[in-house]
Amino acid sequence: MNSRPILSIGLISLYCICILASAQEISGPKGDAPTEAASTPTLPKENQSAGAQSTLIVREGTVVKLKFGQSLSSKLTVDGDPVNLILDEDLRLGEVTIAKAGAEALATVSHAKKARMLGRGGELSIRLEYVIVRNSRVRLRGTKGKEGQGKEGTVVALTILFGPIGLIKHGKNVEVTEGTPFVAYVDQDFVVPECL
Secondary structure, three states: OOHHHHHHHHHHHHHHHHHHHHHHHHHOOOOOOOOHHHHOOOOOHHHHHHHHOOOOEEOOOOEEEEEEOOOEEOOOOOOOOEEEEEEOOOEEEOOEEEEOOOOEEEEEEEEEEOOOHHHOOOEEEEEEEEEEEOOEEEEEEOOOOOOOOHHHHHEEEHHHHHOOOOEOOEOOEOEEOOOOEEEEEEOOOEEOOOOO
């Protein structure tokens, strides 16, 4: 006769415990009510500003003012010799200087011939390679518009480029003096790497 009330009290207690446990799971621990802001991570301010920076691109055809970092002579050079060049003026994109005057650039002798018999003059051509911009190589060419594909469009015949100005013909050999300026062009679009 006494077992029924005890059973009823036990069921009621179990029911109350279940309700309390469910309520705690929904609300979470005291003082830690979940918020929408806490579930969304935020970037540090330095990352936000870095992401907001605009990408700098040197466009194909951009003028690059160079000068020879060495003297050249068709009498002394051979095909394949490296030619040291120097950036003559800062290379800028708007207000940003991406390479300072004095930056290294390189070309290669693509064709060299000494002066020959019967009054035939020397010949000298170079193939522009690159200029250094923020430790990266920006490909160059010798003409404003593209001519052909690949490196063929970057060959500069120095006799045509300079004519009588900047060239001294000693014994009809082509000679270029150190510091002689000339203009090159960016060969393809180049994304400037960010400063580290």
